[in-house]
Amino acid sequence: MRLADFILREMETILVQWETFAATLLPAAVDMKSLALRDHARQILLAVAKDLSTAQTRDAQSEKSMGRAPSLIGAPETAAQTHALLRARGGFDINQLAAEYRALRASILRLWIDECLPDAPNPDDVIRFNEAIDQALAESVKQFSSQVDQARNLFLGMLGHDMRSPLQTILMTAQYLTVLNAGEQVSVAASRLIRSGARMQALLNDMLDFNRTRLGLGISISPTDVDLEKLFADELDQLRAAYPDSRVDLDAKGDCRGVWDGRRLQQLLGNLVLNAIKYGAPDAPVRVAMTGDERQVRFEVRNQGPAIDRMTLHRIFDPLQRGLNPEDSYNADGNLGLGLYIAREISRAHGGEIDARSDEMETVFAVSLPRSL
DSSP states (O other): OOHHHHHHHTHHHHHHHHHHHHTTSTTTTTTOOHHHHTTTHHHHHHHHHHHHHSOOOHHHHHHHHTTOOOOOTTOSSOHHHHHHHHHHHTTOOHHHHHHHHHHHHHHHHHHHHHHHTTSOOOHHHHHHHHHHHHHHHHHHHHHHHHHHHHHHHHHHHHHHHHHHHHHHHHHHHHHHHHTSOOOHHHHHHHHHHHHHHHHHHHHHHHHHHHHHHHTTOOOOOOOEEEEHHHHHHHHHHHHHHHOTTSOEEEEEEEOOEEEEOHHHHHHHHHHHHHHHHHHSOTTSOEEEEEEEOSSEEEEEEEEOSSOOOHHHHHTTTSTTOOSSOTTOOHHHHSSOSOHHHHHHHHHHHTTOEEEEEEOSSOEEEEEEEESOO
């Protein structure tokens, strides 16, 4: 008997085995009824049987083997994609999702081979069946991963939004304590709260910016007419106050005025300079050089220190990277590994570019910004 005919004839037997296995996937399946356990299994099996009964060219077979089977016209989701969506919402993990397909494959082949005995099963059916199951699995995994990513990003967005108010309350209370003249101990404690709150605020802002980019929204900017030289001088003054042991020089040439989001560009510069302070030679200055011409403003942040190897340099703007040392952690460096990633996204939001180069002499991060968006 051909496999497609067997699947259609033994549909209920196969579904019972699917349901029995799905019930073992705990804790998600603990309270699920039969209909939920069988979720879209019948439609998936019908799609597999139809695929087995459809003529297939060599090119089509090759495309399917790489997970590129054509989508049905007018169908927003396949049964496998809908199944993955509901499993993700039901609390299953991706390993359990894959296990369902692994169990389904084994169950059908075992039942069919027993039915075929003493004759050998059709080898073409076995190949086509494995292709169809692999395609369904690929569709499910892709949809499941997308759903998990979306849920995580929405959670981070809500978490960041809800954390703003209590954090602002802490900072305002600490600032109020500093002006009460309630004694040195209270003032020292309040100053410590302000510094810690400012660090938390910076981390929160990085997380929210990162989350926006993962949702496809990009970094939000509000461009106005600004003098970048003045804004950068103000930002560097604050950094010098925060890092009194580090020397940071600014050299500006030409017209550095344009239409940009000044606060965001101060954030970009701050991220680059903090990176240079952290990883540069402690006895050498960090140099910021700005040059303005008719079309754009270009600035570079230069520091001496160990050269960045080519592999690290290639991924240095990737999110959640923490510099040169792979053993760096949040507790060690006080950040989420998002500084350079956010710097790149800010430059992109302004229609600009950022790149990095490094050798034994120095490391340079260069940013080019068009004068107007």
